[in-house]
Amino acid sequence: MALRLSLLRVMAAGKSAPKPSFGGRPSAAASKQAPPPATQAPPPTAQEAQGYQDAGASQGGGGGFMSQILMVMASMLGMVMAMRLVSSMFGPRRITVVHKDSNGNVIETGSGRSF
Secondary structure, three states: OHHHHHHHHHHHHOOOOOOOOOOOOOOHHHHOOOOOOOOOOOOOOHHHHHHHHHHHHHOOOOOOHHHHHHHHHHHHHHHHHHHHHHHHHHOOOOOOOOOEOOOOOEEOOOOOOEO
């Protein structure tokens, strides 16, 4: 296990980032700095902003109360369909209960009388 870890460390040494320096002279890699960030475009003027608002209004308001009701109804329908699918895969329940009295006679469940 230790040999495997040291082998992995040796393989990863070439790919790893240089060690951080805590003072002293800066290395050649540290003296290179990234180029300054690109300048951002100026904010839109009032006329352009008005154009953006008009475009958003024509695309719709994002649903509403009725779409939420339809989503609830669709999810309930999906749950019913999923339960029916599972029950059809496993088949109907095959549980038969036979009620008997203390003597072993079969009892009718509705009235409690023996057959």
